[in-house]
Amino acid sequence: MKITVCIGSSCHLKGARQVVEQLQYLIAENNLKNDVELGGTFCMGNCQKGVCVTLDDKPFSLTPENTKEFFQEKILKKNA
Amino acid sequence: MRKFDTKVQHLKYKVLREVARQAWNDKLLQTITDIPKMLVPGKDATMRCCVYKERAILAERVKMAMGGDISNPNVIEVIDIACDECPMGGYEVTNACRGCLAHRCEDVCRRGAISFDAQLKAHIDKVKCVECGACAKVCPYSAIANNKRPCENACKVKAIVSTGNGNAVSIASEKCIACGACAYQCPFGAITDKSFILNVIDLIKRSDNNQKYKVYAVVAPSVSSQFAYAKLGQVVSGIKELGFFAVVEAALGADMTAYAEAAELAEKGFLESSCCPAFTDYVRKQFPTLARHISNNLSPMAVIARYIKETSPDARVVFIGPCTAKKAEFQKKEVRPYVDSVITFEELQALFDSKDVDITVLSEDLLDNASYFGRIFARSGGLSDAVRQGLKERGLEKFDYKPVVCDGIEACRTALLKAAKNISDGNFIEGMACLGGCIGGAGCLTHGDKNKSDVDKYGMTAFEKTISDAIGVLK
Numbered sequence: 001m002k003i004t005v006c007i008g009s010s011c012h013l014k015g016a017r018q019v020v021e022q023l024q025y026l027i028a029e030n031n032l033k034n035d036v037e038l039g040g041t042f043c044m045g046n047c048q049k050g051v052c053v054t055l056d057d058k059p060f061s062l063t064p065e066n067t068k069e070f071f072q073e074k075i076l077k078k079n080a
Numbered sequence: 081m082r083k084f085d086t087k088v089q090h091l092k093y094k095v096l097r098e099v100a101r102q103a104w105n106d107k108l109l110q111t112i113t114d115i116p117k118m119l120v121p122g123k124d125a126t127m128r129c130c131v132y133k134e135r136a137i138l139a140e141r142v143k144m145a146m147g148g149d150i151s152n153p154n155v156i157e158v159i160d161i162a163c164d165e166c167p168m169g170g171y172e173v174t175n176a177c178r179g180c181l182a183h184r185c186e187d188v189c190r191r192g193a194i195s196f197d198a199q200l201k202a203h204i205d206k207v208k209c210v211e212c213g214a215c216a217k218v219c220p221y222s223a224i225a226n227n228k229r230p231c232e233n234a235c236k237v238k239a240i241v242s243t244g245n246g247n248a249v250s251i252a253s254e255k256c257i258a259c260g261a262c263a264y265q266c267p268f269g270a271i272t273d274k275s276f277i278l279n280v281i282d283l284i285k286r287s288d289n290n291q292k293y294k295v296y297a298v299v300a301p302s303v304s305s306q307f308a309y310a311k312l313g314q315v316v317s318g319i320k321e322l323g324f325f326a327v328v329e330a331a332l333g334a335d336m337t338a339y340a341e342a343a344e345l346a347e348k349g350f351l352e353s354s355c356c357p358a359f360t361d362y363v364r365k366q367f368p369t370l371a372r373h374i375s376n377n378l379s380p381m382a383v384i385a386r387y388i389k390e391t392s393p394d395a396r397v398v399f400i401g402p403c404t405a406k407k408a409e410f411q412k413k414e415v416r417p418y419v420d421s422v423i424t425f426e427e428l429q430a431l432f433d434s435k436d437v438d439i440t441v442l443s444e445d446l447l448d449n450a451s452y453f454g455r456i457f458a459r460s461g462g463l464s465d466a467v468r469q470g471l472k473e474r475g476l477e478k479f480d481y482k483p484v485v486c487d488g489i490e491a492c493r494t495a496l497l498k499a500a501k502n503i504s505d506g507n508f509i510e511g512m513a514c515l516g517g518c519i520g521g522a523g524c525l526t527h528g529d530k531n532k533s534d535v536d537k538y539g540m541t542a543f544e545k546t547i548s549d550a551i552g553v554l555k
Contacts, residue, residue, distance in 0.1 A: 004391075007553040008326055009316075009446040013543055017553045040553055041391045042296065042449075043326035 260404030260522025313444025331450030333384030342470030402521025424523025
């Protein structure tokens with residue numbers, strides 16, 4: 001699986017770093033370092049919906065608050 | 081509002097704007113020979129002896145706007161016919177000399193080069209004179225003037241070669257570090273930097289609205305001291321309006337560089353900064369024995385461009401900054417894979433106006449990737465502050481950090497001479513070829529006293545306050 005987080009200016013100001021840090025933590029906590037690849041990119045061209053995140057090219061709109069929920073729903077369940 | 085420091089810049093800008101306008105419309109090939117006449121219509125000369133010479137020089141400027149002489153690898157070139165061949169006699173006594181009794185000039189001259197005629201007026205024997213300037217300093221009437229060509233005066237690496245009065249200058253490329261000081265200082269605009277605006281226009285057009293690949297603009301933090309007639313967010317909007325996909329701060333690359341250089345410094349114990357391409361070029365050309373101390377890290381421009389290309393393989397990167405030496409840097413084999421082209425703020429202004437983009441009426445877009453420390457790289461001393469912070473954030477506070485902040489080649493030379501003799505009073509040389517740092521760059525639209533405080537203000541508004549936080553998103 002590959003998660004890409006937008007780290008462009010707009011998403012950055014909406015908390016992209018917190019999203020990245022949470023994902024890093026959750027990936028490590030669940031021992032998924034070999035299964036989930038985390039990356040960044042500058043701008044996905046969808047700034048209004050930031051923080052923009054793609055999971056295997058499927059777009060999602062995250063906030064630092066709902067990142068854990070996203071991780072549990074979309075990643076842990078699939079890997080279970 | 082004042083857009084440029086000098087009318088020479090304005091003239092260069094008009095040529096760039098016109099060339100760009102024709103290129104956007106795919107008409108350059110048909111209109112290329114008409115551009116000089118478009119810019120200087122009519123019969124009356126306003127700049128030179130006749131309109132024909134004006135147009136002949138403009139034709140050369142058009143060529144420079146299109147990339148200049150391909151067979152000459154130097155990005156700085158002389159337009160021979162534009163050179164006024166100004167006097168270059170060195171120190172000479174002017175008619176302000178009153179034939180006084182004190183003769184301070186004679187007493188101060190260690191070479192015995194001063195003599196006096198029947199009216200007691202001073203004369204300098206050019207065979208004995210070594211051009212030290214001591215006589216000019218002591219004359220109470222300021223009657224001794226230095227007739228040095230402005231380009232030669234500006235060039236602190238002595239790369240300007242004048243063969244004699246009545247001859248145009250040329251540039252010794254083996255000495256030239258492409259800082260652009262001569263281009264900025266020449267009152268006739270006879271020395272100028274090659275432009276890659278056509279490459280940039282081509283990159284944007286071929287991207288098919290960023291469908292085929294995405295064109296990223298990496299903008300230097302000194303932008304905060306530029307485009308004073310508009311807001312920074314409007315400049316960002318303007319860049320996107322030109323067709324760029326996204327705008328990224330080079331300052332984030334500066335954060336990455338500072339963090340890496342802090343570790344490298346602690347490991348090696350002595351380091352020269354790698355950010356300024358004119359400085360590193362100077363070290364390699366004039367102090368080859370010190371070249372091994374240049375940081376192994378790529379410059380902030382190259383570091384952020386590499387990150388963009390690693391994460392978005394379909395990216396193309398254009399650097400927009402104050403610097404003419406970056407135009408040479410991006411062509412080096414270690415930087416070439418990451419940076420596709422380089423333009424200056426002057427050229428960005430020309431691109432805006434070539435598409436009739438009035439940035440003052442645009443809404444403000446966002447630009448926020450870097451920390452305070454990455455942003456203050458734009459001014460002298462900023463890099464040293466950032467490396468200090470890098471040491472702190474890495475827990476290397478115990479390292480006895482002694483930065484030597486140098487702006488301008490003369491200060492760099494002093495620091496390097498000391499380092500070569502092992503009598504340096506520091507262990508980190510921050511070398512910037514331009515006075516004041518990047519804000520003094522030759523590719524800036526304007527230079528002013530407020531530039532430094534503008535950069536500091538811009539630094540303070542950064543969302544991230546530490547280097548670790550700014551680069552935290554990159555892992």
